[in-house]
Amino acid sequence: GDLLDIDFLREMSEKDNKIKSLVDMGFPEDEANMAITRCGVDAALTVLADSVYASQAAGDCHYGNLSDYELGGRKRARLMEGSKKKRKRYGGAAQGNRRPLDGSHEEPMPLPNPMVGFNLPNDRLRSVTRRLPQQAIGPPFFYYENVALAPKGVWATISRFLYDIEPEFVDSKHLCAAARKRGYIHNLPIENRFPLLPLPPKTIFEAFPHYKKWWPSWDPRRQLNCLQTSMSSAKLTERIQCALASSGNPPPKSVQKYVMDECRKWNLVWVGKNKVAHLEPDEVEYLLGFPRDHTRGVGKTERFKSLGNSFQVDTVAYHLSVLKDMYPNGVNVLSLFTGIGGGEVALHRLGIHMRTVVSVEIGEVNRRILRGWWDQTQTGTLIEIADVKSLTDDRIATFVRRFGGFDLVIGGSPCNNLAGSNRHHRDGLEGEQSALFYHYFRIVDAVKSAMGRM
DNA sequence: TGAAAAATGAGCAAAGGA
């Protein structure tokens, strides 16, 4: 009796959680409920989401808020088709299978080595050609970004929702002095890209010549690791200084290993005899391609957090450069999860005029930073929205009518639940913040269909 | 082919400071 009750309660709370997640993804509650009834409470969220779409495509959702989720006839067929095709290709279990179709059952998405994307500046040799799937071709152009090293299956799911486009994985260490392994899914042409000038320094010493003075010969680093959202404490600097001071020169291998491990983990640089320190905010701004003092005026910790979450501007600008010739009169941009405006800075540095930017960003500090930069550098219109969930399909249609459509939908959705350094809630694409990816998809699709009606 | 090393947009509670 007790066991049964516990099982029952577990199932109920599991069901509540799944419904909440699906609602967070932008599905109506009753359709989420139906999908769970069809597929079972243990089905993975991706399966449930597919099921809702398949059901909508089949036209059997005679209830619920149709207007928000209405899809054109062609698109319905496409979504259902894609759903079937994928199920076959991935050899996944049919809906209703009690075993969840989680990442472990997805087709692997191998990361390229070296991680150079489709091509790099001044490297025509390695350039590849690609054919976009028919349903991926714009308008609008869109550009999506997230961490490359996500849990298994995440990129397969993201790619499946974003019209089966193959991700472009790029490590920004090929364009600047710091690593940044990211995946980009976009429907932009990849021929005739050009980089921002001047080309950024690609080594630590080129970026910060004065560090050469104290750099020991046994520290082989020439580039930095990924710039993250938090910095090491002063105590670590002290511990390293003590360890080095109480050993010879050069220090024994064991001390070298301890120091190098910490230096790599925290991106420490040599600023004095036996003295390492973390980077300063203006150095991170520089490495990421932002103008000096872009994030100035907020607390140091806030600056590191916002910068750690942002684009590497040179990398993104290289991909966006193809827009310059296409839009000599400027672009209308829908910017989701804008952060401190890496995409906007990239367009500006490319010399692409932004007539309008509709920006969605939850962080008040980030909105303030973007507004400050915009008012100083731009002549176009900036509309700031806080919550992606409040950007309904109706509002999107209104914006599309008002501005004559969006030329670019750009954004990187939250990586909190995907990032390797998250020890607490690395729950994948279904995690609380990372599930906002589904809003990115919803909004791109809403822009697509609103523009199709123009 | 396997084990070990390295890398990674993080998050929490508690201490510290204005």
Add this chain to the structure above:
DNA sequence: TCCTTTGCTCATTTTTCA
């Protein structure tokens, strides 16, 4: 009191190396 900083958490995946 509220906000910022610090120490600790020890996961997952890919790459390197024997």
